[in-house]
Amino acid sequence: MSETEKMYSKSHEWIVFSNETTAKIGITDYAQNELGDIVFVNLPEPGNTVTAGKQFADVESVKAVADVYSPVTGVVKAVNEELLEHPEKINQDAEGAWFAEIEQITDKEQFLDKAAYDAFAASEKKE
């Protein structure tokens, strides 16, 4: 099965499935822009269990720390270790800078397609 279309959560993560139970996740361009310069990222370890709607990583900008939520329940297959050394990649290319690959996915959040997510993010921005 080829990669599915990228989908988005209301907590500003993106997800791309490579098969029905495996997916890569990251944070959206909107999220990186809101955070500002990201200087630090904490990622889970391969083998860790993550839970849909629960924190699985965090990112720190110069000014603040933000939790990153997992949009799925599953097991961490791999993490993008490049981000540990180069967290600025998240600012440069948020939608390419995956945080983790999750396998054995058993549960997932409600996802939005790109158009619906963009509208949602725009409404958040106005508040």
Add this chain to the structure above:
Amino acid sequence: MDKKTALYDTHVKYGGRIVSFAGWLLPVQYETGVIAEHTAVRTKCGLFDVSHMGEIICEGSSALENLNRLLTNDFTNMYDGRARYSPMCNGEGGVIDDLLVYKMQDDRYFIVVNAANRDKDFAWMKAHENPGTVFTDVSDNFAQLALQGPRAHDILSRLADAPSIPQKYYTCVERGIVAEIPCIVSKTGYTGEDGYELYTAPARAAELWEALMEAGKPDGLVPCGLGARDTLRLEAAMPLYGHEMDDTVTPLEAGLDFAVKMEKADFIGKEALVRKGPPERMRIGLVADGRGIMRENERVYAGDEEIGRTTSGTYAPYLKKAVAMALVKKSSIQAAELAVDVRGTRVPAHVVPLPFYKHA
């Protein structure tokens, strides 16, 4: 309801990301971001709107006497145009605010206070006003721009003649002209770099901002927000009210001894400082050895003993290290290995002399 500075529309025009700070709407950063703004100030130049700061005039025949009683520093023997930093203490020796006093002439001083403390400070000053002295809150008459960085002098020189530019650090020219706009031009700042602070009428502030931005183009001048202001002052280990000190912290604990003249006849808080004796806590600088960014109000440990809290912490963009200042028990810092509890994880850290950064 948050107030807008005279430069609010200018910030929006320049892409400033507006936040609420101390009752004011100010840019936390512009489009390029905190790190780029911070780096510009260290290597080129940055322009800040600091119009939220409060200004108070102290004047009258007993003005000097009044200031010496109210503030911990000594204002005797200042020449006109000299600036001096001072804490202002309550009766218990806690810090009400830290401020800057310019002597304009023998019976007239210009005081710059923190935005969040403006009303508290002014009420305290009025309550301790001597006969023959009048304190007046003139904050609404002034906008303030800070031009900071190694190129600041070159940029200012394109808009001002030599007599309008103060030469020595911590001095000002009261009647300066910059880009044909009357300004108090002060060689001061809150970034750890050389630079100037310009006080002008709010009605002329936007015009002054644009003139500086234009004159600074060849030097790479960038507008800077509150985010970079905070990381710059932290890297330079300059204290921030509400962080390194407050009403419950004495200036001696905060490491501000240089601005506390105990040999002076008397000042509010002196008796308490004498009574309390040498401080048991002190301000230290920490650099993280482990992964993690220390933030404010995190627990500091020497071995298993909690010895205090961090007062400010960030990722220092120029040094590229996680740094923090902390207020800790003096007796414990040599002892064991230090660590800071960063959101549940003990991050090892070591003490370094302050400031973290000092310009060449």
